[in-house]
Amino acid sequence: MLAEQLINGLTLGSIYALIAIGYTLVFGVLDIINMAHGEIFMFGAFAGMLMSMKLGAPLPVAFLGSVALTAAMGYVLELLALRPLRRPSGNMEGNAGLSTLISTIGVAIILENLSLKLFGAENQPFRTSFGNVKFTIGPVNIYLIQIVILLASGVLICGLALWLKRSRSGRALRATAESPETAALMGVDTKKIITTAVVTASAMAGTAGVLVAMSFSNVGTRMGVSMGLKGLAIIVFGGMGSVNGALVGGIILGMAETLVVAYGDSGYRDAIAFVIIIGVLLLKPKGLFGQNAS
Amino acid sequence: MTALLKVQHLETYYGHIHALKGIDIEVRPGQLVTIIGANGSGKTTTMKTLIGVIKPKRGKIVYDSLDITGLSPHLIVARGMVLVPEGRAILTRMTVLENLQMGAFVRKDESVGADLEKMLNRFPILRQRWDQKAGTLSGGQQQMLAIARGLMARPKLLLLDEPSMGLAPMVVSEVIDIIREIRNSGVSVLLVEQNVRQALAISDYTYVLETGKVILQGNSDVLINDPRVKDSYLGGDRPYNG
Ligand SMILES: Nc1ncnc2c1ncn2[C@@H]1O[C@H](COP(=O)(O)OP(=O)(O)O)[C@@H](O)[C@H]1O
Ligand SMILES: [Mg+2]
Numbered sequence: 041m042l043a044e045q046l047i048n049g050l051t052l053g054s055i056y057a058l059i060a061i062g063y064t065l066v067f068g069v070l071d072i073i074n075m076a077h078g079e080i081f082m083f084g085a086f087a088g089m090l091m092s093m094k095l096g097a098p099l100p101v102a103f104l105g106s107v108a109l110t111a112a113m114g115y116v117l118e119l120l121a122l123r124p125l126r127r128p129s130g131n132m133e134g135n136a137g138l139s140t141l142i143s144t145i146g147v148a149i150i151l152e153n154l155s156l157k158l159f160g161a162e163n164q165p166f167r168t169s170f171g172n173v174k175f176t177i178g179p180v181n182i183y184l185i186q187i188v189i190l191l192a193s194g195v196l197i198c199g200l201a202l203w204l205k206r207s208r209s210g211r212a213l214r215a216t217a218e219s220p221e222t223a224a225l226m227g228v229d230t231k232k233i234i235t236t237a238v239v240t241a242s243a244m245a246g247t248a249g250v251l252v253a254m255s256f257s258n259v260g261t262r263m264g265v266s267m268g269l270k271g272l273a274i275i276v277f278g279g280m281g282s283v284n285g286a287l288v289g290g291i292i293l294g295m296a297e298t299l300v301v302a303y304g305d306s307g308y309r310d311a312i313a314f315v316i317i318i319g320v321l322l323l324k325p326k327g328l329f330g331q332n333a334s
Numbered sequence: 335m336t337a338l339l340k341v342q343h344l345e346t347y348y349g350h351i352h353a354l355k356g357i358d359i360e361v362r363p364g365q366l367v368t369i370i371g372a373n374g375s376g377k378t379t380t381m382k383t384l385i386g387v388i389k390p391k392r393g394k395i396v397y398d399s400l401d402i403t404g405l406s407p408h409l410i411v412a413r414g415m416v417l418v419p420e421g422r423a424i425l426t427r428m429t430v431l432e433n434l435q436m437g438a439f440v441r442k443d444e445s446v447g448a449d450l451e452k453m454l455n456r457f458p459i460l461r462q463r464w465d466q467k468a469g470t471l472s473g474g475q476q477q478m479l480a481i482a483r484g485l486m487a488r489p490k491l492l493l494l495d496e497p498s499m500g501l502a503p504m505v506v507s508e509v510i511d512i513i514r515e516i517r518n519s520g521v522s523v524l525l526v527e528q529n530v531r532q533a534l535a536i537s538d539y540t541y542v543l544e545t546g547k548v549i550l551q552g553n554s555d556v557l558i559n560d561p562r563v564k565d566s567y568l569g570g571d572r573p574y575n576g
Contacts, residue, residue, distance in 0.1 A: 208439070215425050215436050221387060222423040227411035227440035227487065 043180045045302045046295070051186045051255070053294020054193035058248040059271035060278065060286035061197065062241035068217035068281045069230075069237045071137050075144040076117060078268020079151035080242045084110040084249025085259045086159050089166040099168060103250050110246025114239040121147050122238065123231070148268075155261040163260035166253045189251045196244060197287060204283065213237060217281060277317040279327030288328060292316070336399070338363045338491055338522050339384075339415075344393035346376075346383045353379040355546040356393070361491060361524050366517040368533045368554060369526045370567055371543030377526040378420050380543070381495045384524075385417040386410045398490065412440045414490035418497060420526075422480040426469030430460050433468050433479055437486030446486075453482045474505040481512060491522045498529050510536060530567040534558040542567075 059081060066074045087109045091102035121143045173184040204210040215223040216233045224230050252267070253259045274293055278285025293316075300312040320328060339361040346354040354376050361367045369377050382388045384395060386407040395403045402410050425433050434453060438446045454461035457478050463471065468479060477497055484492055494513065498506040506529055514536045517523050527533035534540055534554040542550035542563065550562060557563050 208435075211428070211432055211436060212439060214428060214432075218425050218427050219423065222419070222425060223436075224387065224407040225385065225411065225417055225419060225423065226436045226483075227408045228436075229406070229408045 041179060044182075045298055047180070047182060047186060048302075049295035049298035050291065051189050051294070052298055053291035054190055054197070055248050055252055055255075055290075056270060056274055056294050057197060057287045057290030058193050058244050058251075059267055060274040060290045061200065061283055062244045062248075063271050063275045064278075064281055064283055064286045065213075065237045065241040067275065069213065069220070069234045070122065070140065072141045072144065073272065074117075074238070074241070075141065075268070076121075076147040076151060077241065077245055077271065078264040078266075079148050079155070080110050080113050080117075080264075081245040081249045081252075081267050082155060082259075082261060082264030083113060083151065084246030085166075085253040085263060086155065086249075087246070088250035089164065089253050089259045092168070093166065099254075103247075106250045107243050107246045110249070111239050111243040113246075114242025115235065117144070117147055117242070118235050118238040122234075148264075152261065152264065155264075159259075159261055161261060163258045165258050167257060168254050171254070171257055185255050189255060192247065192251060196247060200240070200244075201283060209233070209236070273314065273317055275327075277320055277327055279330035282327070282329035285327055285329035337361060337396075338365075338398060339524065340396045341384070342394045342396075344380070344383060344395065345391045346379050346388055347391050348379075353546055354383065354390070357543075357546070357548055359524075359541055359548070361522050363522055364517070364520060365539060366513070366523045366525065366537045368537040368540045369524070369543055370528075370530050370533065370540060370563075372566075374545075375543040376546040377543055378495055379546075381417055381419070381493050381524075381526060384493060385415065408440070411487060414488070415493065416484045416487045416489035416491070417493040418480050418484040418495065420495040420499065422476050424468045424471070424476045424479055426467065428468060429465055430468050430471070430479060431464045433483050434460070434486050437483035438488075440487055449486060449488070453486060457482050474501050474508075477501060477505070477509060478512075481509070481516075485516070485521075489521060491524065492516060493524045493526075495526045496528060497525075498527065506532070530563070531558070534563075 059077070062077055063074065066072070066077070084106045088102045088106040091097040091105045092099055097105065122140055125140045125143055170184045175182050175184070204214060212223060212228045213233050213236065215226060216228060216230050220230045223233070252263065270293065274289040275286055277293070278289030296312060296316055297309050300306070301309050304312070324330060337360045339359070341357060341359040344354050344357040345352070357380060369380065371377050379388065383390050386402070386405050386409070389404050393403070394401060397410070397415055398413060400413065402413070425436060428436070434450055438449065454464065459475050460479060460482060468476065471479060481494070481497060497513070498509045501509065510529070510532045513523060513525060525533060525537060534557060537554045540551065540554045540557045541548050550557070550560070552560070
């Protein structure tokens with residue numbers, strides 16, 4: 041049923057987009073890939089599941105708790121792993137970018153080990169009251185969780201895009217992304233802007249974590265790595281640092297994966313996605329929405 | 335009258351490179367002061383140290399009766415000292431309008447909109463292309479945008495680092511006119527220029543920099559006839575005619 045598959049693809053794609061936009065925000069202002077992003081996503085998923093299943097918190101509370109936790113993780117990441125490696129004025133020169141990248145890999149490994157200690161290696165179920173609620177419109181089934189995912193990611197992505205485009209601080213973030221030194225000359229406190237970007241990206245990863253956990257009804261410590269790699273692939277595909285690229289790239293990847301599973305051989309699910317990505321990169325080396333370095 | 339900017343024995347290093355070796359500069363309210371000097375003499379380093387992008391090793395910068403030595407740029411800009419940097423540093427991915435809005439980032443007063451309007455009137459080319467990415471402007475247009483963006487902060491003291499760099503002679507004259515206009519509007523200006531003749535012609539006071547030191551200073555109308563300036567910076571003794 042094509043309509044159903046398109047909805048599935050869009051749902052998966054919007055999760056990918058949330059993750060990828062997080063990568064893009066951080067890449068924009070720091071010119072590095074935050075290798076701990078996937079692990080923060082995984083912690084968000086676990087936090088939501090544990091608060092809901094073990095503490096009996098209502099879902100919205102578990103959701104907000106998980107967003108708060110991952111936002112805090114972003115803050116600590118910036119404070120302890122990123123900021124000390126930057127120059128005072130906030131601009132990355134020489135090897136500062138490379139050492140920051142390594143630093144995020146270190147954080148990723150620490151978080152992965154910590155998660156095994158805290159949560160164990162087994163996947164754990166995440167049952168929600170509306171896990172199986174679905175609506176039937178003619179021949180098409182839509183699950184409530186899909187509607188929640190589409191609404192939540194839609195609101196988040198549109199909100200973020202509007203903030204970046206229209207607000208004073210959003211402009212400051214874009215200016216910092218293009219040149220921290222120039223932004224500082226305009227009076228922007230680039231340290232604050234960079235922190236905002238890392239915290240926002242992490243909170244979005246946390247949100248995506250809870251949504252994924254609810255939609256697959258289980259969580260596991262491995263989910264961070266695989267989602268992290270997909271997110272990475274998407275931002276390369278969409279164009280580094282481009283929010284539009286992350287959005288469109290995420291949705292294309294979600295759709296492609298879903299359609300391949302539905303109409304092709306599910307064994308090729310990940311392979312097909314990467315074939316598309318490589319194809320696009322051959323034609324447009326900077327990705328779909330890639331910007332030329334200025 | 336007390337100085338708006340008083341720089342005392344400023345020393346700046348890049349690693350082990352001793353770029354500024356003790357510089358003293360003063361700008362009084364309403365003055366247009368020029369810094370000249372050969373390539374690599376430390377003009378840009380001076381500007382960057384003043385605005386806080388680079389921290390000095392020794393020395394003191396007092397601006398508007400406040401010791402700003404070592405402060406971050408955003409705190410200095412918020413106090414009304416603004417740098418239009420060498421090479422313009424236009425935000426190429428943002429529109430012309432957004433660049434101007436970024437210029438007013440530190441302002442919270444009501445008249446930002448009115449100033450924007452004023453700026454678009456003063457620079458019609460910017461109005462024509464307000465919605466285009468600033469990276470699509472020509473070099474001269476980008477320089478106008480950089481100056482307009484600097485003015486959007488409503489500076490008390492405007493630092494201009496080689497605003498005529500790489501521009502056609504006609505455009506250079508236009509830039510010089512604009513600088514004079516800025517000074518006449520009451521803004522104090524510290525100008526770094528390679529077009530020595532024109533810079534000295536419009537400025538009140540001039541410092542000559544050589545390898546990180548002030549080797550000569552004085553009123554611009556005196557220095558323009560100084561044989562050392564003539565020989566080194568005005569291309570021998572060709573008559574002065576702008
Ligand atoms: N980022 C830097 N790293 C190391 N040395 C620098 C750097 N920038 C400038 N310098 C050196 O400092 C000196 C002064 O440079 P600069 O202030 O740019 O001169 P000017 O603006 O007068 O041409 C030069 O010797 C230059 O090579
Ligand atoms: Mg210079």
